[in-house]
Amino acid sequence: MKSGFVSLIGRPNAGKSTLLNRLVGTKLAIVSDKPQTTRNRILGVRNYPDAQVVFLDTPGIHRPLHRMNVRMVDAAVDTMHEVDILGVVVDVTEPPGKGDRYVLDLVKNVKDVKAAVFLILNKVDLIKKNRLLPLIQQYNSLGTFAEIVPVSAATGDNVDRLERAIIDRLPEGEPMYPADYLTDQPERFFAAEIVREKLLQFTHAEIPFSSAVVIDRFEDAATSSSGYAERDGAKASARGGGAPREKEKGILKLYCTIVVDRESQKPIVVGRGGEMIKRIGTAAREELEKFFDTRVFLDLHVRVKAEWREDEHVLSDIGLK
Template sequence: MSQEPFRSGFCSIVGRPNVGKSTLLNAFIEAKLAIMSDKPQTTRNRILGVYNRPGAQVVFLDTPGIHKPHHKLGEYMNRVAIGTIPEVDVVLFVVDGSVPEPGEGDRYVAEVVANSGRKTILVVNKMDKVKRGDWYAVLDAYKALGDPAVRHPEPRPGSKPIEWLDIVPVSALEHKNVDRLLDLIVEQMEEGPQYYPEGMVTDQPERFVIAEFIREKILQLTREEVPHSVAVEVEQLQRRESGTVYVGASIYVERDSQKGIIIGKRGAMLREIGARARQDIEEMLGSKIFLELFVKVKEDWRNKESVLRSLGYREE
C-alpha cells in the first residue's frame, strides 16, 4: 500500500486592518503567536506560524493590515504585507463580515491580490456577529470583490478578476469553521518537504514575542494616539540561578505627555501593564519572571528609518 505524499507550503494571511487576521492565525496554530486588540494596525511585522498535521505542514504568514500610510512605519508595514504575497502558494484574503459591504480598503487589497495571480481563498471572518438571515447577502457582497468593475467605479484597463478557490465564512474568535478552512488550505498544498521540525510553531525569537506581549497590554489599556505611538524593545533576557528569568524592556513613545500616560498616576498604569504581560510571558517561558519596564521618549520615531531598523522594523 503506497503512502500518501507529504504536503507542505506557504500561506499568507492578508487584509485591511482589524479584520481578525491575527486571531485567525492563533486559531490555526492553537497557540498565542500574534497579539490581538480592537485597535487597527496592531500587527506591525510578519508573524510566522507553523501548522502541523499527519502528512502535512502549512507555514502561515500573518501580515500587517494593508492601509493608507501616514508615516514611514506605515509604509514599512504595507511593504511587508504586500511582499509576502508573491512568496506563497495560497493567499487568504480576510474580510470583516460584521461590516455588511466592502469598503475602499477591501477593494484596494483585492486589487493587490488580483494582480498577484496567486490562488486565493476569500475568508469572511466575524460571522458570529452577523444575523443568520443576512449571511448570503454579506457573502455575495464580498464575493463581488473578484470583479474588477466592483473594485473600480471607473473602468481600469488591465485590472484582473479573482477566481476564488472558495469563499469560507468563519468566526476565528469562536473557532467556527476554522477546521474546514484548514482542510481546504492543506488540499491546495503540493508534495514538499517538512520545512520546520515537529513541535516548532514559530521562528520568532523569544525577545520579539515578549516585546509583542508587552505592547499588546499597552494597546488594551490605553486610548487615542498612545497605542500607535508605542514600540517595545527587550534589552535584557537573563536566566538566573534561582530559575527565574529577568526581563528588562524599554517602552518607547513619541512625546512626554504619552510617557506620563504609560506610567500613570504613581506608576499605576505601568504596574498594570507589567502584571498583565507577566502572565503571558511566564506561560510562554514556563518560568517565573522578574519584569522591569522603562518608559523612554524617542520623538517622531515612526518617521526615522534608523530608529525603525534598531527596533526590528527592517525588511528581510
C-alpha cells in the first residue's frame, strides 16, 4: 500500500482546480476562466486499490497586491513543505512565461522542499502534438523534473498516466484517512464557493477580483451544524451517494452576502431590476441542490465594504486568517 500528499501548484488559470476535480472524481474546487479563482488550499482524497493519495489544490501563485493575495500565495507555498510530490501545473497553450518561471524558481529556492517535482503540461487538447517536444525542452532548461506528464484536465486525456506516475513515487504507507473521507473543508465553505463561481461566471473586469461571498447563516432543517456534522455532510453529499442524507425532506436555508469593494460595483452585481443577482442566485441554487442533495433556499445580499481585502474579519470569514 502507498500513501502520500500531492500539491498542485502553478500560476493562476493553469488548470489546477480542474485537475483536482478530475483526480478526485468530484467537483470540490470551483473553476473559472478568470485568474485567481481559487483562494484557499482545498484537500481532496482519492483511494486507489493500492494507494491513497491526498491531493491539494492551491491558489495560483501571483504577485500579491492585497493582504488577501498574500495569504493566498502563502497557502500555496506552505503546501510545498508538507507534500511528497509537487505537481507544477502549466498551460501548454502559452510558452513558459514570467509567472511559470517565478513558480519554478520558488520551487528551487524554497528551503526544505523534499518533494519530487512533476511538471504537468495541461490543456494538451488545445494544441497539436508536435508542439509538445519544443515546449518540454524549454521547461527542461528552467528546472529539474522527476516526471514530465502532458495531460488534459478537461478531457481526462492521459490523467491515468499521471496517476500511475504519482503512485509509483509515493512512499509505502497505510491510508491516512478513512476510506469514505473526501475533504476537510466544512459544508459552508463549499456553499460560499458555489455562489462565488456563479458570480465569477457572470461578471467581468474587476468584479471577480474584488468580491467575496460570506455565509451569514447556514440553516440545516434536520441536522445541527456542528463541525463534524458539516464534514460528514460534505463528504456524503459531495460523493453523490454513500451514506444517505438524514434530512430527506428538509430544506437547506442559506443567507449569503456578496461583499464588494466599491459603491460603483454594487449596481453591477445587482443588475438592472435585480436581473444579475437573480441570475447568480438561480444558477447557484441549482448547483447547491445537486451538491447538498437537498432543496435549497438561497438569500443573496450585496454589501459594500471598502478595502475588505485588507480586513482581518472578512479574511477570517473566507478562511484566510
